[in-house]
Amino acid sequence: MASLPEIQAMKRALEIALPGGKAVFPNPMVGAVILDSSSNIVGEGFHEKCGGPHAEIAALSEAGAAASSGTIVVTLEPCCHYGRTGPCTDAIIMAGIRRVVIAMSDPHPNVSGKGVMQLESAGIEVETGVLFKEAELLNRVYLHYLKTSRSWVTLKMALSMAGRTAAKDGGSRWLSCEESRKQVHLMRASVQAVMTGAGTVRDDDPRLNSRSPEYTGEQPVRIVVSATGDLGNSRKIFDNPGRIIIAVPESVSADLTEFQNMYEADIWEFPADSSGYGFNLTLLLERTASEGFGEILCECGRGLATTLLRKQLVNTLSVFTTPLILGGEGLPAFDELGIDSMASAIRLENVRSSLSGTDTHLEGEVVYGTD
Numbered sequence: 001m002a003s004l005p006e007i008q009a010m011k012r013a014l015e016i017a018l019p020g021g022k023a024v025f026p027n028p029m030v031g032a033v034i035l036d037s038s039s040n041i042v043g044e045g046f047h048e049k050c051g052g053p054h055a056e057i058a059a060l061s062e063a064g065a066a067a068s069s070g071t072i073v074v075t076l077e078p079c080c081h082y083g084r085t086g087p088c089t090d091a092i093i094m095a096g097i098r099r100v101v102i103a104m105s106d107p108h109p110n111v112s113g114k115g116v117m118q119l120e121s122a123g124i125e126v127e128t129g130v131l132f133k134e135a136e137l138l139n140r141v142y143l144h145y146l147k148t149s150r151s152w153v154t155l156k157m158a159l160s161m162a163g164r165t166a167a168k169d170g171g172s173r174w175l176s177c178e179e180s181r182k183q184v185h186l187m188r189a190s191v192q193a194v195m196t197g198a199g200t201v202r203d204d205d206p207r208l209n210s211r212s213p214e215y216t217g218e219q220p221v222r223i224v225v226s227a228t229g230d231l232g233n234s235r236k237i238f239d240n241p242g243r244i245i246i247a248v249p250e251s252v253s254a255d256l257t258e259f260q261n262m263y264e265a266d267i268w269e270f271p272a273d274s275s276g277y278g279f280n281l282t283l284l285l286e287r288t289a290s291e292g293f294g295e296i297l298c299e300c301g302r303g304l305a306t307t308l309l310r311k312q313l314v315n316t317l318s319v320f321t322t323p324l325i326l327g328g329e330g331l332p333a334f335d336e337l338g339i340d341s342m343a344s345a346i347r348l349e350n351v352r353s354s355l356s357g358t359d360t361h362l363e364g365e366v367v368y369g370t371d
């Protein structure tokens, strides 16, 4: 059983893994802490970016000789294969580590239990499953990508108290308070891509970039999804720097040459969906993942939100509820989702709730109903 210092070290490892963020994709975020034989922390490290040193190597190099006879506490099973870097298991064995405490096994086919086996064959004691749930949440984007080859979708919406996304005339500025809008700019900075529907582009003329003063990195790629190719006269999204992708069915892509020529937008075309409406959004999310977009923040109206939920493509729902009533005439957040009973309700797990200025922020991972 893991000791108290080991559990505390795992909490620390989970915390220090976080700054890896979007830069590590398609790798996982990993943190590692080395304890010496008296349970003092002698080294720490995290995986900073894809292709860079793994957390275990960074922690071992900080610990140096102090790692000998110590314990390494790591959020994911150490790798045992040659990828962009050498196997971490070899480095752990070479450093003279006696015990390895792991939060979760790595389902990657190149690792998947083989890392643990190699360590145990070298006579090292291994314990797996310490703060498993927390590690699973930390690496939801990585785990989802391994399972589905798709990007993780976080659907963010600002809603009135009764779940309306806009007033009757389509206006939704500003539903959320200033503090929530600041948070949204940080959310945009934390992902590789922000996605919206053509309806929002036409109605709101959004920029969808991160204007957070704390953020100086690259702007997220912006993706506009359209079934008709009609983006109206809104152009703010194109007037701001950064890559833009317009995703449309093949039948309308020829109408978008203006955007290609004037704004260097990438036009992604997909075969028409068998339903006769738009295209299959699963194909879009496979393509975004293959382009290196681990997580996509979707900020859209009810049209795209409904399509994504119907296809079970939303992974995290992030809702800012504002103390405001727009009446039954306000625009609802979703159209019909085929939910006929409580059993088929869409629910959230790992729910995080907080106050955001005068709004309530509720976020969690989506669990689709069973009916």
Ligand SMILES: NC(=O)c1ccc[n+]([C@@H]2O[C@H](COP(=O)([O-])OP(=O)(O)OC[C@H]3O[C@@H](n4cnc5c(N)ncnc54)[C@H](OP(=O)(O)O)[C@@H]3O)[C@@H](O)[C@H]2O)c1
Pocket (backbone or CB within 6 Å): 156, 157, 158, 159, 164, 165, 166, 169, 170, 171, 172, 173, 175, 196, 197, 198, 199, 200, 201, 203, 204, 225, 226, 227, 228, 229, 230, 248, 249, 277, 278, 279, 280, 281, 299, 300, 301, 302, 303, 304, 305, 307, 331
């Ligand atoms: N409160 C909030 O958080 C929030 C956020 C954003 C927007 N809004 C409000 O929402 C309203 C706009 O709603 P909306 O439903 O029109 O906007 P939307 O959801 O942003 O866009 C809907 C459009 O997405 C495209 N689309 C959806 N599924 C598709 C598929 N499978 N294939 C291809 N294209 C697909 C279609 O484009 P085409 O039109 O080209 O067919 C569809 O009309 C505005 O009033 C806006 O202010 C509120």
